[in-house]
Amino acid sequence: MASHMEYIDKGNKTSLLIAKIVSYIFLVFVTVLSLFSFYLLIINATRSNAQLQAGFTLLPKEHFIDNLVTAWNDQSIFFLPQGMLNSFIVSACTCIISTYFSAMTAYGVCVYDFKGRNVAHKFIILVMMIPTQVSALGFVKLVNALGLTNTYWPLIIPAIAAPATYFYMKQYIDSTLPLEIVEAARVDGSNEFRTFNFICTPILKPALAVQMIFSFVGTWNNFFTPALILDKKEVWTLPIMLSVVRSRINSQAGDMGEVYMIILLAIVPVVVVYLFLSKFIIGGVTLGSVKG
């Protein structure tokens, strides 16, 4: 990388060509690196246990449906489609309320002038870095005390306060929402809630969409908190099911075709969402993370 850069400056076209070729080779390499595990996963999900034991292959086989049926009917993890539904319910609810309320908080701080406004902002920025794991013990105790174990409330409600989403929305509102619109709405007799819900949210749509995607994906993939709250099979989300399948695989016991299928089903929804919305997602990464 370093050595080929030198030549470019001589204005030599062949050297630039070499630099380009080396760069493309590197890009192809990282592409393969990023995709090979998915490829292998898909291929292996189409092979029977016996075929998997027999060795490695790069071409798909015909057992996709068989594996799907086995995974579907596997009772040791209760019922896989139920797990997918559970994950979907938690993720959908979380992403909606998390984005809505965190955006509302950012809006409140940006639009209104009130005592303690700066303190509120500084407080949220301060707590943004605290990992959820640090308060997990107290949280589990609280959930137990309230009798909310094995329900989804403890996974959904805390998402109302999402400091990172607040931070992102605050930056977005500061840079895109003209306060004149709020003033104009007031003059027209709009109530403040109506102004936020029907006049300002449409303007914030791109940012809200990005945050909803991130929140959905984050919740879908979350393992730590659900594992502490949900111990009944019926309410398990996908990452818990995966951990159960994992502890079952020792030596030759399990049907590996089924295992690959379960992993595939756990990630497919997110991959599909990503392929449709990757532009927003990649654009959103920088907006939310780099300050200043």
Added chain:
Amino acid sequence: MSSNTNAPVKHKSISYAKWGYLFISPFFVVYIFCSLVPLFSTFYSAFFEDYMDGLKHVGPTFVGFENFVTLFTPKSSGSIDIINYAGNTMIMWIMGAVPQIVFALLLAVIFTSERMKIKGQTFFKTVIYMPNLIMASAFAMLFFTLFSNVGPINQMLTANGGEIFEFFNNKWSARSIVAFINFLMWFGNTTILLMAGIMGIDQSLFEAASIDGATSVQVFFRITLPLLMPIIIYVVITALIGGLQMFDVPQIISSGKGSPNNTTKTLVMALNNYIGTSKNYGMAGTVSIVLFIITGVLSFVVFRTTEPKKEKKGGKK
């Protein structure tokens, strides 16, 4: 409030402050109830003896700093568990973070190069960012099956007359697999962040350098890298804070045991073990405080490195 629509001057005198409080209150009520109170109750637990001995609940009895003493007391073998777990976390993080930063820097320079004008950037960025969104547990499961004793990697080894290599029974191969998954999941994300950083550098600096006859290597080391340093530091420290929370991958790969011999057990795995499996709430609280302090120190460094930039921006307004 809004009935008096034809007198806009009067509106200025109306205080909207109460709406501000109303808008931010759900966030704060929930935060205090679901995060702040649990945070303090976690810290409070650290000063009590409180655990399950079989079916018998021992405590809670106030014991002062005894849990901290226990946590940092060497075992008969001379090693201190919590230090080992912190060490495991750090080692696996570094093994993944170094290639992560190097790859991300190379890719960011390639993508932003004016001269090369790389085509298909959207495709490449989409592909390298994708692993970041995939469930870490699924990645861990996949790599566990690939490298297991009966998995395809070992089949290739034995097919060529070799012997089975137990990847998850050797601490360095087990750690490498965890580190590799972390690298794979995060290098795309880091690339995007560093690209934004490079694009934020004043283009005239590059032009001036090339007029002065600087080579690309000189440009990279004398201009790009120094000006990118604040963002690199930000990326490294936030990655480190994320790395301290490492849990899903080693938890799934070792079924929560941190095998072999606790060499892949991380701080959060230990915490999870205390809360969930052994129900030793006293020790769980103590580990939480240790984790909180480390994160706090690192966050402080983040704020110190990003603060000057924020002030400049505020001043412009």
